[in-house]
Amino acid sequence: MWIKWIAIIGVLIIVSFGIAAIYGSYRWQSDTDRLRAKLTNGQRTIEPKIYDQKEIEGLPDPVQRFFRTVLKDGQAIVAMVNLSQQGQFNLSETENQWSPFTATQLVTTQRLGFDWDARIQMAPGLNAFVHDTYLLGEGSLHASLLGLFTVAKIPSTPEANQGELLRFFAEATWYPTALLPSQGVRWEAIDDISARATLTDGATTVSLVFQFNAEGAIATMRAEARYRDKLTAMPWSGRFWEYSVRDGMLIPLEGEVGWEYPEGTRLYFKGRTTEINYEFAL
Numbered sequence: 001m002w003i004k005w006i007a008i009i010g011v012l013i014i015v016s017f018g019i020a021a022i023y024g025s026y027r028w029q030s031d032t033d034r035l036r037a038k039l040t041n042g043q044r045t046i047e048p049k050i051y052d053q054k055e056i057e058g059l060p061d062p063v064q065r066f067f068r069t070v071l072k073d074g075q076a077i078v079a080m081v082n083l084s085q086q087g088q089f090n091l092s093e094t095e096n097q098w099s100p101f102t103a104t105q106l107v108t109t110q111r112l113g114f115d116w117d118a119r120i121q122m123a124p125g126l127n128a129f130v131h132d133t134y135l136l137g138e139g140s141l142h143a144s145l146l147g148l149f150t151v152a153k154i155p156s157t158p159e160a161n162q163g164e165l166l167r168f169f170a171e172a173t174w175y176p177t178a179l180l181p182s183q184g185v186r187w188e189a190i191d192d193i194s195a196r197a198t199l200t201d202g203a204t205t206v207s208l209v210f211q212f213n214a215e216g217a218i219a220t221m222r223a224e225a226r227y228r229d230k231l232t233a234m235p236w237s238g239r240f241w242e243y244s245v246r247d248g249m250l251i252p253l254e255g256e257v258g259w260e261y262p263e264g265t266r267l268y269f270k271g272r273t274t275e276i277n278y279e280f281a282l
Helices: 002-041 061-070 158-174
Strands: 078-090 098-109 112-123 126-135 138-145 149-154 186-191 194-201 204-212 218-227 233-246 249-261 264-280
Touching: 002 098, 002 112, 002 126, 061 186, 061 194, 061 204, 061 249, 078 112, 098 158, 098 264, 112 158, 126 158, 138 158, 158 194, 158 204, 158 218, 158 233, 158 249, 233 264
Parallel strands: none
Antiparallel strands: 078 098, 078 264, 098 112, 112 126, 126 138, 138 149, 186 194, 194 204, 204 218, 218 233, 233 249, 249 264
């Protein structure tokens, strides 16, 4: 008899877990829809709507090569990006604890913003849901088990805003028209293969050093200091590869990102863009 009751209890636990997972997923998706509606409602008119090669005249030589490599004269300016990713995320700051993830991301280029909605596998059947967001000048992060139980929440602060704007800036390799001077980016010469780019959004200004490969595309990016939390800023860097043409633009499909410690870089993200779709300025 007791075996029968154990089996019944086991079934009830499994059913309850399934119901909780369905409810959590539904509630999380509602939050995603709300965030993304705010992103799209905050869009501004983009000018110019078409890239003209004349605007890169006078930029540092490697930057001119970059734009000639990844864009063609007359390329429409990107207004919005929808993409999907898959890859590995390191959940430990001291050792390698890589877990698979999938994610979708919505990006708007005017006003600058994104929402990264990820599922990171903590254990078979158990996912952490993550929103990493830059919205209307404010950066935030929310992580939740099953979309129900909050395990991390970082509200908007000047430090969070800086960190998330840096992420937007680094990921502009996927939407390279956002790196044009006409879209608010200032470029400074460093040497034959690298240049510093600076971007301001509201009260937040960030800079990245981009290094370019032999073909002229971006190979690496680096920030001297990105805030991990309110007190700690560290060098932050990443690299990009497997370039492919999408909607007339040459973009990388794979990348990795990490924090630079005195003993070396500790990666926390390795990802591949599996699908990407653009909307252009009208």
